[in-house]
Amino acid sequence: xxxxxxxxxxxxxxxxxxxxxxxxxxxxxxxxxxxxxxxxxxxxxxxxxxxxxxxxxxxxxxxxxxxxxxxxxxxxxxxxxxxxxxxxxxxxxxxxxxxxxxxxxxxxxxxxxxxxxxxxxxxxxxxxxxxxxxxxxxxxxxxxxxxxxxxxxxxxxxxxxxxxxxxxxxxxxxxxxxxxxxxxxxxxxxxxxxxxxxxxxxxxxxxxxxxxxxxxxxxxxxxxxxxxxxxxxxxxxxxxxxxxxxxxxxxxxxxxxxxxxxxxxxxxxxxxxxxxx
Numbered sequence: 001x002x003x004x005x006x007x008x009x010x011x012x013x014x015x016x017x018x019x020x021x022x023x024x025x026x027x028x029x030x031x032x033x034x035x036x037x038x039x040x041x042x043x044x045x046x047x048x049x050x051x052x053x054x055x056x057x058x059x060x061x062x063x064x065x066x067x068x069x070x071x072x073x074x075x076x077x078x079x080x081x082x083x084x085x086x087x088x089x090x091x092x093x094x095x096x097x098x099x100x101x102x103x104x105x106x107x108x109x110x111x112x113x114x115x116x117x118x119x120x121x122x123x124x125x126x127x128x129x130x131x132x133x134x135x136x137x138x139x140x141x142x143x144x145x146x147x148x149x150x151x152x153x154x155x156x157x158x159x160x161x162x163x164x165x166x167x168x169x170x171x172x173x174x175x176x177x178x179x180x181x182x183x184x185x186x187x188x189x190x191x192x193x194x195x196x197x198x199x200x201x202x203x204x205x206x207x208x209x210x211x212x213x214x215x216x217x218x219x220x221x222x223x224x225x226x227x228x229x230x231x232x233x234x235x236x237x238x239x240x241x242x243x244x245x246x247x248x249x250x251x252x253x254x255x256x257x258x259x260x261x262x263x264x265x266x267x268x269x270x271x272x273x274x275x276x277x
Contacts, residue, residue: 003152003169004185005159010151013185014110015222017149019047021108026075029106033116037079043222052220084116089136113151131174138178162186166202180205
């Protein structure tokens with residue numbers, strides 16, 4: 001599961017994971033509960049061809065040629081839209097069974113995203129509902145013997161944090177207990193324009209965790225790329241320069257306002273003295 005605040009790039013991360021599986025010849029089934037199937041498909045096209053999503057409409061033939069030329073290398077992709085708050089794990093299972101009749105067996109399941117699903121049992125408390133949803137997804141993964149990537153909304157404290165940890169999981173911390181691999185994707189407001197963020201491995205049952213990586217989040221192509229040490233140094237230097245420029249701008253603005261106030265006060269005193277005369 002990937003944890004991230006609103007607008008950071010959870011859906012783009014899930015598309016990146018699915019597209020990379022396709023490049024390895026794996027079949028991917030992508031469930032979307034917010035975006036329409038066509039919009040998600042455009043994101044996959046954009047990632048695989050390395051073109052901006054807004055350009056995909058005008059480059060249809062290029063996209064068709066790419067898939068035709070790489071038909072034997074790429075896995076198959078199926079995208080299914082289900083309205084927000086209506087799908088349960090049983091809904092996903094039924095659709096997977098339906099695809100099996102057409103000889104499509106997924107190697108990876110992408111669920112965008114679990115927090116806006118329903119559990120098969122009704123709970124009054126959201127945290128119990130979420131816990132049950134994640135438990136059912138884990139059972140589905142075990143039943144089908146395949147990995148499932150999904151996303152989780154972070155809490156308010158994570159909105160402007162660079163490092164997103166398990167403590168930033170919204171509503172139910174029990175989600176962290178159930179998942180095998182959890183990453184946090186942080187991108188503070190101050191870094192959104194740059195596209196830089198931090199990927200933090202918050203939990204890993206089969207390897208190292210507690211490490212972070214600086215990443216470039218390209219929302220135009222739904223790509224998440226690791227930065228080299230040189231890129232990180234350049235980014236840090238650029239960040240320090242922007243902060244310094246911001247401080248200088250604030251100081252300059254304050255001085256200008258102070259001068260204007262002083263001029264204004266002097267003019268008021270001058271007019272008052274004229275009236276007294």
